[in-house]
Each structure stands twice: as C-alpha cells, then as structure tokens.
Amino acid sequence: MSEPNHEAWLKEIRLEDIPRPFRGLVEANGVEATYKLCNAYPGLSVYVPKPAALVEKRRNELIRRDVRIIGYRQTAIKYNLTEVWVRQIVDHQKDSSRQTTLFAD
Numbered sequence: 001m002s003e004p005n006h007e008a009w010l011k012e013i014r015l016e017d018i019p020r021p022f023r024g025l026v027e028a029n030g031v032e033a034t035y036k037l038c039n040a041y042p043g044l045s046v047y048v049p050k051p052a053a054l055v056e057k058r059r060n061e062l063i064r065r066d067v068r069i070i071g072y073r074q075t076a077i078k079y080n081l082t083e084v085w086v087r088q089i090v091d092h093q094k095d096s097s098r099q100t101t102l103f104a105d
Helices: 006-012 022-028 031-040 051-078 083-097
Strands: none
Touching: 006 031, 022 031, 051 083
16 A cells, blocks of 8 residues: 655645644644654654754854954854853863873874
C-alpha cells in the first residue's frame, strides 16, 4: 500500500484541526513547515534549543573581531551587551585556546 499524498491536504488544514499540543508549532511556523518537521522526525522527541544557541558561536566570533577593531566599549554598545560580558566572551576564547585534550597529536 502506498503512502498517501498528505502534501495535497495541507492547504485544507485549519488550526482547529491540529491537536492542541502542536498548535503552537503551527502558529509559529505554519502548517507546511510543521509538516516537514513531523516528516523528518516522525514519532521522535526533539530538543529545541533556545534561539541564542543557534547564533551564539558566530556572534562571539564577531565580537572578538570587533574588539580588536573598535575596542571593548564600542563593541559592547554595538551588541547591546555590558563591557564585562564582552570581556568574558573574549577571555573565554583565550582560555579555550590554551586548553589541550587528552587526544592531542
């Protein structure tokens, strides 16, 4: 038996057709994106990170670059952070670069 073509029905789905626990997903992402998520992870529990987790690494790289160019104070203003927090981000990179692993060549 072949799989039904659910995509053809997506335009017919109303929010009240969606089970209550999943309505927030549909409201945030739309029916089609929610369907793709369900299709990619059928029946599985999926951890959804905080939005900051998706951009934090790149943001911190840009902060370190900007500190070298415009300094701590201006970088803090640019990213709407405290100068202390900018220093912690920069210092964390310095600490990480000094660490070695047990499996280093």
